[in-house]
Structures are given as structure tokens and as C-alpha cells.
Amino acid sequence: AQSVTQLGSHVSVSEGALVLLRCNYSSSVPPYLFWYVQYPNQGLQLLLKYTTGATLVKGINGFEAEFKKSETSFHLTKPSAHMSDAAEYFCAVTGSGGSYIPTFGRGTSLIVHP
Amino acid sequence: EAQVTQNPRYLITVTGKKLTVTCSQNMNHEYMSWYRQDPGLGLRQIYYSMNVEVTDKGDVPEGYKVSRKEKRNFPLILESPSPNQTSLYFCASSLGGGSYNSPLHFGNGTRLTVT
Numbered sequence: 649a650q651s652v653t654q655l656g657s658h659v660s661v662s663e664g665a666l667v668l669l670r671c672n673y674s675s676s677v678p679p680y681l682f683w684y685v686q687y688p689n690q691g692l693q694l695l696l697k698y699t700t701g702a703t704l705v706k707g708i709n710g711f712e713a714e715f716k717k718s719e720t721s722f723h724l725t726k727p728s729a730h731m732s733d734a735a736e737y738f739c740a741v742t743g744s745g746g747s748y749i750p751t752f753g754r755g756t757s758l759i760v761h762p
Numbered sequence: 763e764a765q766v767t768q769n770p771r772y773l774i775t776v777t778g779k780k781l782t783v784t785c786s787q788n789m790n791h792e793y794m795s796w797y798r799q800d801p802g803l804g805l806r807q808i809y810y811s812m813n814v815e816v817t818d819k820g821d822v823p824e825g826y827k828v829s830r831k832e833k834r835n836f837p838l839i840l841e842s843p844s845p846n847q848t849s850l851y852f853c854a855s856s857l858g859g860g861s862y863n864s865p866l867h868f869g870n871g872t873r874l875t876v877t
Binding site for chain 2: 689691738748
């Protein structure tokens, strides 16, 4: 079985500060990992994904995530937060047990202070 | 434009009055799914479909029905809505199947209130 844990339901940063959103997964096989972002009153959209190959993955809007197999982590970072980054962020995993069905974390709400 | 279209965006209804939320995708995706989103609980899967005429229960299927008669459409049916089904609902689709690296494409959501 696969599962995803996002540490911290809310993360608050100042504009210009580093953003770090944590995601840990469990999977019986090498996973496929995703980060999605949900802006207010919108559906989720793909931010970035890890499949195979390079462990540092770059996404949209300056976000990136690093796959660390030894730590079973896929943390999302951005060097400098912008007010427009305020949103809900979801980590997801798929591929465990030969099943496509994605498993989502509970989400982290990013709050950006001026 | 590739998209998942849900209707309606907002719906207020009364307990027991049957309703249907429609979902359509134009990307020829095999996999479609319904989620509900509630504060503090994240996304919970209601039903999913791996392909036409194939549907399966997710984590919270009670009180919901779905059908997949055509590849593009995946309606969510509440035969007798109750107040605990008040939530934000999302439809999503992807290539699915063996395409494990295929991301989900989400609709814009349907906010349902049952009084």
C-alpha cells in the first residue's frame, strides 16, 4: 500500500522568504510523485512531478522538489515566496502495487505575509 | 483546449432531492475519478473509473453513484442527498492504465450545499 504524509497543515512565511513544504511517502516500489497546487476557488493543477531520472525536479512558478529515496521524501521548495504563492499544496503518489490510483496527502496551506 | 468540465459550479438543494453533477473531459483519458474536499480532511476519493463501463468504489462511496457509459463523461449522482454531503466536489481525469507518470487533470469544482 502507498501513503503520503504532509507535515504541517499550515505553513506561514514572509514574502521573499524560503518556502519549504514537506512530503513523505511510503511505497512498496519506486514511486511516481506529484505536487499539485490549488488556488482559491479553483481546481488542482500540476506543479511538478518525479518519475525517473534526475532527482531534482523543476516545476512552474519557480518551485522545485527533490526526490530522496533514502529519506522517502519529496519536499517542495521555492527560494523566495511571493504573495501569489498563497494556496493549498497537495503531494501525491502513484504506482505502488501496480495500481495507477493516486494517493494524496491532506494538503498544506501556504500563507504568505507581506 | 484540453480540459475537464464540471457543472454546475454551485448547487444548493434540500435533503432527499436527487441531483447529478456532470463531468466531461476532452482528452480521451481512460481514468476518471470523483473526489470530495472537506476542511482538514484533504481530498477523499468517492469513485473512480479505469475505463468505459468499469467503475470502482473509492474511500467514501456511501450515498453516491456513478456511471461511465462513454469515455468522456463521468456523472456523479446523489440519489438522496443529506447535509453531511455538503462539500466541494472535484472531477479529475488522466491517461491512467499503465501510465503511472500521468498527472491528474481537475475540473474547477462543484460546491454543493444540502439543507
